[in-house]
Amino acid sequence: MPHPDTWLCVRPEGLYCSPGNFFIDPVVAVPRAVITHAHADHARPGHGAVLATRQTLAIMDVRMGQGRAGGTQQALAPGETLTIGDVRVWMQPAGHVLGSAQVAIEHQGSRAVISGDYKRASDPTCAPFVPIPCDVFVTEATFGLPIFVHPPASGEVRKLVDSVALFPERTHVVGCYALGKAQRLIALLRAEGWERPVYLHGALIALCTLYEQLGVALGDLRPATGAHKADLAGAIVLAPPSAIADRWARRLAEPVTVLASGWMRVRQRARAKGVELPLVISDHADWPELLATLDEVGAPEVWVTHGAEEALIHAAQARGLRARALRLLGYGDDSAEEAPPN
Amino acid sequence: MIAFAELLDRLTLTPGRLAKIALLRRFFETEADPDRGWALAALTGELSFATAKAGLIRAVAEARVDPVLLGWSYDFVGDLAETVALIWPATTEAAPPSVTEIVEALRTRPKGELPALLTGWLDTSGPNVRYAVLKMITGELRVGASARLTKTALAEFAAAHGRVVAPDDVEEVWHSLTPPYQPLFDWLEGRSEAPDAAGAPVFRPPMLAHPLEPPDLAALDAAAYAAEWKWDGIRVQLVRAPGGQRVFSRGAEDVSAAFPDLDGVLASDAVLDGELLVVRDGAVAPFADLQQRLNRKTASAKLVRDFPLRVRLYDILFDGAEDVRALPFPQRRARLEGWMARHPSDRLDLSELIAFGSIDELAAIREGTRAASIEGLMLKRLDSPYVPGRPKGLWWKWKRDPLTIDAVVMYAQRGHGKRSSFYSDYTFGLWRDDGELVPVGKAYSGFTDEELVKLDRWIRNHTVKAYGPVREVERGLVLEIAFDAAQFSTRHKSGVALRFPRVARLRWDKPFEEADRLETLLGHIARQA
Ligand SMILES: [Zn+2]
Ligand SMILES: [Zn+2]
Numbered sequence: 087m088p089h090p091d092t093w094l095c096v097r098p099e100g101l102y103c104s105p106g107n108f109f110i111d112p113v114v115a116v117p118r119a120v121i122t123h124a125h126a127d128h129a130r131p132g133h134g135a136v137l138a139t140r141q142t143l144a145i146m147d148v149r150m151g152q153g154r155a156g157g158t159q160q161a162l163a164p165g166e167t168l169t170i171g172d173v174r175v176w177m178q179p180a181g182h183v184l185g186s187a188q189v190a191i192e193h194q195g196s197r198a199v200i201s202g203d204y205k206r207a208s209d210p211t212c213a214p215f216v217p218i219p220c221d222v223f224v225t226e227a228t229f230g231l232p233i234f235v236h237p238p239a240s241g242e243v244r245k246l247v248d249s250v251a252l253f254p255e256r257t258h259v260v261g262c263y264a265l266g267k268a269q270r271l272i273a274l275l276r277a278e279g280w281e282r283p284v285y286l287h288g289a290l291i292a293l294c295t296l297y298e299q300l301g302v303a304l305g306d307l308r309p310a311t312g313a314h315k316a317d318l319a320g321a322i323v324l325a326p327p328s329a330i331a332d333r334w335a336r337r338l339a340e341p342v343t344v345l346a347s348g349w350m351r352v353r354q355r356a357r358a359k360g361v362e363l364p365l366v367i368s369d370h371a372d373w374p375e376l377l378a379t380l381d382e383v384g385a386p387e388v389w390v391t392h393g394a395e396e397a398l399i400h401a402a403q404a405r406g407l408r409a410r411a412l413r414l415l416g417y418g419d420d421s422a423e424e425a426p427p428n
Numbered sequence: 429m430i431a432f433a434e435l436l437d438r439l440t441l442t443p444g445r446l447a448k449i450a451l452l453r454r455f456f457e458t459e460a461d462p463d464r465g466w467a468l469a470a471l472t473g474e475l476s477f478a479t480a481k482a483g484l485i486r487a488v489a490e491a492r493v494d495p496v497l498l499g500w501s502y503d504f505v506g507d508l509a510e511t512v513a514l515i516w517p518a519t520t521e522a523a524p525p526s527v528t529e530i531v532e533a534l535r536t537r538p539k540g541e542l543p544a545l546l547t548g549w550l551d552t553s554g555p556n557v558r559y560a561v562l563k564m565i566t567g568e569l570r571v572g573a574s575a576r577l578t579k580t581a582l583a584e585f586a587a588a589h590g591r592v593v594a595p596d597d598v599e600e601v602w603h604s605l606t607p608p609y610q611p612l613f614d615w616l617e618g619r620s621e622a623p624d625a626a627g628a629p630v631f632r633p634p635m636l637a638h639p640l641e642p643p644d645l646a647a648l649d650a651a652a653y654a655a656e657w658k659w660d661g662i663r664v665q666l667v668r669a670p671g672g673q674r675v676f677s678r679g680a681e682d683v684s685a686a687f688p689d690l691d692g693v694l695a696s697d698a699v700l701d702g703e704l705l706v707v708r709d710g711a712v713a714p715f716a717d718l719q720q721r722l723n724r725k726t727a728s729a730k731l732v733r734d735f736p737l738r739v740r741l742y743d744i745l746f747d748g749a750e751d752v753r754a755l756p757f758p759q760r761r762a763r764l765e766g767w768m769a770r771h772p773s774d775r776l777d778l779s780e781l782i783a784f785g786s787i788d789e790l791a792a793i794r795e796g797t798r799a800a801s802i803e804g805l806m807l808k809r810l811d812s813p814y815v816p817g818r819p820k821g822l823w824w825k826w827k828r829d830p831l832t833i834d835a836v837v838m839y840a841q842r843g844h845g846k847r848s849s850f851y852s853d854y855t856f857g858l859w860r861d862d863g864e865l866v867p868v869g870k871a872y873s874g875f876t877d878e879e880l881v882k883l884d885r886w887i888r889n890h891t892v893k894a895y896g897p898v899r900e901v902e903r904g905l906v907l908e909i910a911f912d913a914a915q916f917s918t919r920h921k922s923g924v925a926l927r928f929p930r931v932a933r934l935r936w937d938k939p940f941e942e943a944d945r946l947e948t949l950l951g952h953i954a955r956q957a
Binding site (some may be wrong): 100212231232233235240252331332333336342343352353354356357358360361362364365377394396397399400401404 | 437438440441443444447449450454487493496497500501504505506507511514515518555559624644845848849894897952
């Protein structure tokens with residue numbers, strides 16, 4: 087049985103499967119790409135052929151424009167198997183954002199799973215992570231330090247609703263990423279009984295509309311631009327993180343600056359960003375989830391793509407696993423996703 | 429402890445004053461006694477155990493988590509208490525300790541039990557509570573609420589119970605009370621009369637002056653005012669009562685321990701208002717010398733010797749047990765002179781009254797003074813009683829015309845609160861002879877809101893580099909910077925430190941090459957010394 091080392095390797099373009107002749111989440115345009123999910127650091131424009139889930143392809147089309155998200159597109163349903171060259175390929179949900187999937191590749195009896203970005207906490211807007219037993223598990227480590235433990239997201243959203251009750255005249259402007267976080271927040275708010283309109287910054291509207299078309303109900307959504315200041319008093323407004331403390335926010339009524347991110351677990355980060363109400367809500371696995379996942383997939387070997395690699399490798403080795411860093415460049419540094427703090 | 433930990437969290441992150449008051453009020457309304465009293469003590473800095481050092485926290489944590497991971501986590505977070513609060517493995521959170529439980533244990537249990545106690549508390553708490561517990565035992569419970577703000581919240585809390593209480597009323601009894609303040613809450617909630625502060629050395633809110641602007645000056649009647657120098661020190665209140673002697677800062681903080689050389693300086697009961705200065709051979713030393721004595725918990729013998737203190741007295745509020753605040757200024761002044769004659773001290777002197785016949789004459793006197801330790805003049809209406817706060821028209825501060833430089837904007841940073849979306853803090857520099865622009869200070873006031881919008885736009889359009897919240901900008905904008913004094917400083921690259929720099933004018937008109945030179949400023953300081 088050939089070790090995945092011999093058929094899955096890092097090239098400047100990204101992770102490459104030689105017997106299948108394709109890249110997974112390449113950082114530059116390539117002839118053949120398998121895409122785990124549509125965040126900008128994983129899904130780049132201009133590839134020749136693109137294989138991804140139906141939802142990921144739809145999101146890529148909206149983000150990049152028709153025709154830029156792959157010369158030809160092929161959709162793969164969860165569990166559906168495809169033979170490409172000398173490998174078998176299939177996908178299972180990663181629980182990260184709508185359409186996100188892990189890529190399982192099997193070659194001559196050995197199996198590697200590239201999980202992309204993932205989380206294990208429940209998310210009403212996407213299918214939950216499905217563990218796949220494998221020989222090599224390729225994992226992210228965005229929150230790969232034991233200080234990162236994401237509390238239940240419902241409790242965090244309740245903090246937001248409580249704060250609106252305490253400051254009913256102030257607009258609560260919530261910084262969140264356009265793909266995944268925004269829709270998850272809205273769905274969580276609805277689950278907490280928030281039936282009033284949720285206002286959106288222009289940059290969030292297209293993806294919310296697409297989520298609804300793909301069957302994720304989000305309730306009463308309205309554009310924040312053009313809304314009267316009086317209507318925004320006591321309202322919840324979602325905006326990209328870069329906008330919440332910027333000129334855009336001046337139109338709001340005495341805004342309370344809220345940021346929904348896993349980094350908000352650390353007070354210093356919240357303070358440095360001028361966030362008044364930090365919400366620890368992340369679409370990435372926290373430390374306990376990373377370790378639990380290693381245990382569940384049972385792979386004797388772990389490759390870490392990006393994040394706090396050294397700590398996760400240390401912990402994997404303490405569990406008796408072989409572990410190494412892939413040192414892939416270009417991930418996790420895009421403002422479309424949960425970028426590392428600066 | 430959960431509510432207290434959440435309060436601390438929100439207070440540290442909330443910039444707005446009113447929002448902080450709302451958070452505090454809600455806390456006092458919803459928490460029970462004596463928890464809220466102990467929490468109040470912690471918030472106002474009246475509780476400090478400082479029983480645990482970083483070493484103990486590290487040892488307790490290393491017994492529970494992998495030291496390698498602890499080290500990497502600490503590198504990321506940068507604060508040991510926060511790292512341990514976050515990294516501590518989750519347990520049941522069955523029953524986190526109450527504030528009272530922690531305070532009582534820290535007061536009564538032997539120090540050797542602390543590691544086991546701490547481990548137990550951390551085991552039963554969530555991350556916010558763990559953080560609050562760790563900060564409480566290390567005595568670092570500094571949050572974004574001043575003691576004054578907390579007392580304002582207490583006054584508003586009382587109003588909700590139908591009590592008319594001013595923040596100053598709380599202030600006047602505050603230093604007679606001890607945690608957990610049951611009589612205070614009984615009073616604020618309308619269950620009893622105000623606590624009796626008789627005999628205790630309590631703080632009395634001071635009377636403050638308004639800045640004198642040209643229109644006020646024109647309307648001034650010289651015969652109705654007394655004049656004194658305005659000294660460049662810090663305002664203090666000396667209090668002696670049967671219960672002891674205290675030194676209070678202008679902000680009601682008991683700073684007695686920092687100034688052991690003022691122990692016993694009042695030979696009999698009184699409340700005196702004055703300026704704390706460093707005085708050598710009869711001359712007031714620069715503010716930088718006094719600074720050596722500030723923001724310290726205590727003072728070494730060497731410090732006391734090298735930076736000798738003196739309090740220059742402006743006023744008397746209590747003569748013995750008699751409240752003389754309602755008397756007009758000349759009568760209080762006579763009382764003060766009488767008190768000083770009876771109780772002389774080498775650490776006290778009287779603020780000199782300046783004789784003048786007209787406002788013009790006074791202006792000439794003000795212009796004529798060169799001493800750096802004088803900020804300007806104080807004008808006090810002769811018929812004015814001593815009124816707490818800043819009543820208009822009774823006391824005026826008439827500062828010397830500030831010194832100014834034309835400086836070039838180098839960096840800008842976002843402001844706080846309402847200004848957090850604006851680049852409102854400006855680092856400015858002067859030209860050195862070798863052609864380098866050297867930063868000499870930072871200014872964040874002195875411009876109008878309209879000017880701020882223009883400045884903000886200019887910064888955004890001329891950014892060359894962004895470092896987190898800081899933007900480096902192109903050379904091109906000159907600001908006229910006013911400041912009260914300049915001193916040599918080894919801590920700054922430029923070699924100078926400016927006191928209270930602010931923007932006097934935006935010089936859109938001035939070519940940046942023609943901004944002032946550093947040497948000019950250095951020369952100015954040299955001549956002054
Ligand atoms: Zn992602
Ligand atoms: Zn990613």
